[in-house]
Amino acid sequence: MKDGEFTIRTNLPNQKVSWQVTGIRQDAWANKHRIPTEELKSANEKGKYLSPDAYGLPPERGIYHRDPAANLARESEQIMQRQAQIDQENAARAKERRVNSGLSAAPASSALANTPPLVPAIAGGR
Secondary structure, rough: EEEEEEOOOOOOOOOOOOOOOOOOOHHHHHOOOOOOOOOOOOOOOOOOOOOHHHOOOOHHHOOOOOOOOHHHHHHHHHHHHHHHHHHHHHHHHHHHHHHHHOOOOOOOOOHHHHHOOOOOOOOOOO
């Protein structure tokens, strides 16, 4: 190719030809956002597909597929951790109330021992 033109020659006249000219963009945006031709997969991704349906495979073979049972276990663990945190905060608040009211730090059989736990304020709450 020279000056945006090229010549095609064949050994027979009036032949139908087709061609494709390819190139790599070199403008600033293309250089900044270059698309990698191949990416290495992590150990968890090996054997999985971006689009398993394109290969006639079930969604479970997809890289982004998440096992509902694993999600449930993870969410349950997060809830339990948050509940433990709330319980600790409630215990600290109850202890502070007892100290501020002149009662001993240990509730023993005091009336405060039977009070319901404090619930954290919702955003914008008290």
